Amino acid sequence: MSDFTPNIRAFCCHYTSQQICAEGDEGLNREGFPKSVAIERLVCSGKLQVSAILKAFEDGADGVYVVGCPEDKCHNLMGSQRAAKRVGAVRKALTELDVEADRVEMYHLERGFHPEFVAAAQEMDRRIKEMGPSPLKGGKK
Amino acid sequence: MIIAERKPINEIMEMVKDVKRVLVLGCKGCVTVCSAGGEREVEILASLIRLGANKQGRTVEVTDGALVRQCDKEYIDGLDNWKGKYDAIVSMACGVGVNFIANLRPETIVYPGVNTSFLGGSAEQGVWSEQCAGCGNCILHLTGGLCPVARCAKSLMNGPCGGSQGGRCEINPDVNCIWQSIHDRLERTGKKEDMLRVAPIRDWSTAGHGGPRKVVRDDLTV
Ligand code: SF4
Ligand code: SF4
Numbered sequence: 001m002s003d004f005t006p007n008i009r010a011f012c013c014h015y016t017s018q019q020i021c022a023e024g025d026e027g028l029n030r031e032g033f034p035k036s037v038a039i040e041r042l043v044c045s046g047k048l049q050v051s052a053i054l055k056a057f058e059d060g061a062d063g064v065y066v067v068g069c070p071e072d073k074c075h076n077l078m079g080s081q082r083a084a085k086r087v088g089a090v091r092k093a094l095t096e097l098d099v100e101a102d103r104v105e106m107y108h109l110e111r112g113f114h115p116e117f118v119a120a121a122q123e124m125d126r127r128i129k130e131m132g133p134s135p136l137k138g139g140k141k
Numbered sequence: 142m143i144i145a146e147r148k149p150i151n152e153i154m155e156m157v158k159d160v161k162r163v164l165v166l167g168c169k170g171c172v173t174v175c176s177a178g179g180e181r182e183v184e185i186l187a188s189l190i191r192l193g194a195n196k197q198g199r200t201v202e203v204t205d206g207a208l209v210r211q212c213d214k215e216y217i218d219g220l221d222n223w224k225g226k227y228d229a230i231v232s233m234a235c236g237v238g239v240n241f242i243a244n245l246r247p248e249t250i251v252y253p254g255v256n257t258s259f260l261g262g263s264a265e266q267g268v269w270s271e272q273c274a275g276c277g278n279c280i281l282h283l284t285g286g287l288c289p290v291a292r293c294a295k296s297l298m299n300g301p302c303g304g305s306q307g308g309r310c311e312i313n314p315d316v317n318c319i320w321q322s323i324h325d326r327l328e329r330t331g332k333k334e335d336m337l338r339v340a341p342i343r344d345w346s347t348a349g350h351g352g353p354r355k356v357v358r359d360d361l362t363v
Contacts, residue, residue, distance in 0.1 A: 051184040051185050055188060093185075093189055096151055097150055099196065138194075138198050140195075
């Protein structure tokens, strides 16, 4: 699996992804943020639809994760709770298709700058490397 | 409204295992309101079918669409929009929709994408419960507006069975004994004596026990 570079998509809300705005991709990579992760920013994680997560898999993602505010401290009150439920729906669908549910994950993180933002990406990078390419790609690269 | 729920994906994948071009067809009626088969759910199912097929190492062409309703002849004509573009339809309407397509399009292969669950309503977001069984001979005027046909586990007509305890049904303590609720409501609304009426033995032919039912309105037929 050593030559496998995963394709990981991260959907992050405006508040939890401030670091990327401030530091840019390069700055973030210097802090150890894996290059395998491509971030897409959302005004709120609650905006994210189940279909958008599935689309990411259709577009070739091996793993997808969502970062939203702490459950009880979402800037938009319920946004990150909604996102977590939608991630749950995708996990259920992947299980039905006999694909590892852990290919999709929800993280509730504090907003602003902190090592957990980088750590979440590293964890997903490690996890997906271990799992290997997504079977949903049907052998496509 | 009619409440439905998407079928397990594997069941749907099995239906379409040999199909090369699938039309996933939503309905903008009841199933949109209960989030089972509207445009949003169509998009999700279309995606899941493509992903499932990829996983099996084959490609399927999935088109998504939706009709205003699938329970009216006129709207079924809308299928012509996708003429020649699919080999089979997975309908996300209730069973009525699937039947209507099968009735009106003798050559078309159509599969159900949802399980049609019951006639019900949503008392809170994301939760639906059964309220009416469409028995064809409504008696709600005698029961305080609460339906013993649909909401009593035994469809009893003359008060609770012996298993009702603390206002709960013996089949499951999470379920209200509807006869207790009927009693309480009749009492609150000053109609307690209605409880004493003995309901005659019912003719269930209107409830489907006499074969498929039909309503004909002479004033509307042409
Ligand atoms: S086809 Fe079924 S779900 Fe659609 S509007 Fe008609 S009854 Fe409701
Ligand atoms: S009595 Fe029959 S028609 Fe009336 S609510 Fe109950 S099942 Fe529906």
